[in-house]
Amino acid sequence: MSRLHVDHADLVRFAEDKVNLPRDKAQEYRAQARRLREKLEGYLAEHPDFTLKKMMLSGSLAKGTALRSLNDIDVACYISGASAPSDIAALLEYLAERLRKAFPNFSPDQVQPQTYSVTASFRGSGLDVDVVPILYDSDPQWYGNLVSQEDGSFLKTSIPLHLEFAGKRKTAQPTHFAQIVRLAKYWTRIMKRERDGFRFKSFMVEMVLAHLADGGADFSDYPEALQHFFTYIARSDFRERIVFSDYYAPRTVGSFTEPVQIIDPVNAENNVCRLYTAQQADMIVEAALDAGDALDAALAAPTKQETVYYWQKIFGSSFQV
Template identity: 70%
Template sequence: MSREHVSHDDIEKFAKDRVNLPKEWADEYRAQAKRLRDKLSTYVSEHPDFTLKKMLISGSLAKGTALRTLNDIDVACYISGADVPQDIEELLEYLAEKLRSAFPNFTPDQVKPQTYCVTVSFKGSGLDVDIVPILYDGDPDWYGNLVSQEDGSFLETCIPRHLEFIRTRKAKDADFSQVIRLAKYWVKNMKTERDGFRLKSFMVELIMAKLLDEGKKFNDYPEGLQHFFSYLATSNLTDIIYFTDYYKKGDIPTHSEPIKIIDPVNPKNNASKLYTRKQADMIVDAALDAGDAIDAALAATTKEKTVYYWQKVFGSTFQI
């Protein structure tokens, strides 16, 4: 494969300039989340009726897979106690009331219950922090029930293990997170170009984890992306993807959905359960086109043509 016109280093520079969340931004976002957590901890010490057990930054910021366009932070809030509502709508309003009490200077529109979380908006930075309540019953591994982002139902999860799952794979391959970010940027571009296209970040992360576990290397970014696109194209997204870090294969129940990408901390949860076969076909078709574009870019004889084909993957923002 030719690297004459656009090399691994060029893709790396593009990622640094256009794709990745800058470290100083990430540090400030984490600091802002920490200030919120510290404020809540003070409130809890003064109001023991609010049985907050743990707060953890979660999502792409915590995993190191966030894009430059990140505009909200997920913070998991473990709550327990007999007075904690079990109804989802009541639970979110309960948490919102506690947050309003903890932040009396906030206006009502800065603390809003959503479908699965309570969003705290900081007017100064324009950043939103999504406080995700997790009903906790004392499990030593920090399993609990959160409100699913997909359908609003309760879903068993374990935030520390989700973070550990990614952390162990980053330890195996230093470029694991970067190729995930590049693939997520491709997804972002596809959403603007193809009506109805969807492929959530969690699914991208798990597909990449599968490839890593199978021995694929990501230290060459064009090749690493081709591993991803080739898998989507050749599997047709009909394989079941699962991991045995925290459960055995035999623990996985039968999943009948078209795409089966099983949550690594909960075998009962198919992370792709709401995806239709039509949506799967859109993902496969887009991956085929992206793979062909990279092949064409690597074979192109001029820089102009090479950049043209890479723009089919990343959009017009790709410039070298």
């Protein structure tokens, strides 16, 4: 492979400059989420029967895989009790009303139900916090029914176990696992912008990469790790079932009929990709084929200009060296 014009070190620099959420921002946003969580804890201490039991940072900010383009802070809120409505619109109203109670310093209009979550807007500084409800029945591992942000259905899952799952892969390949997740997510952002109808959820990207890492892929060389990711998707036609053995025996996974099957590592009955159609899978495969070709071409290109041209097919025009 010719690495003359763009090499691993250039991708490291690109990631730091354009892809990753800067560390100080990540710390600031985590602190913002922590203040909300602690405020709820304070309220609960005085009102032990209150039905909002816990707030927990979830998503990429919790996992250290957030992109610079992060535009809200994902927080899961555990709701217990028989009085919580199961109708989504009613549940979001219920959650909003209770959040207003626990956070009296927010004016009512700063806490607003959205389609599948409740937004808490901060005046002035900080990002909005996107509060996603989880119906919860005192499970010690914090399993509960998470409201899907795709279609509002209830998904049985455990956020802390997801964080632990990601944590294991990060420990196995410090720096590199999270960095390849961020670079691959950045690629999906470019594809979403450029290809009509393209979708590829971050959680799926992370699961594909966890699968490759578990299979022995070494992510310490970024051009190679990215090529591995694109090649896997193209070769498998994105139709290979991905299953993990961290929290259940893979043989206990039942049969699914959906074209794309990545089974939630913490719930054998939850196919994370159940809403993806064959056509959407094909678009992902096609984009991965194109990216793999561009990457090969970049590594073989004789001039710097051509090399950058091919990398821009993957990462867009903000890719510069």
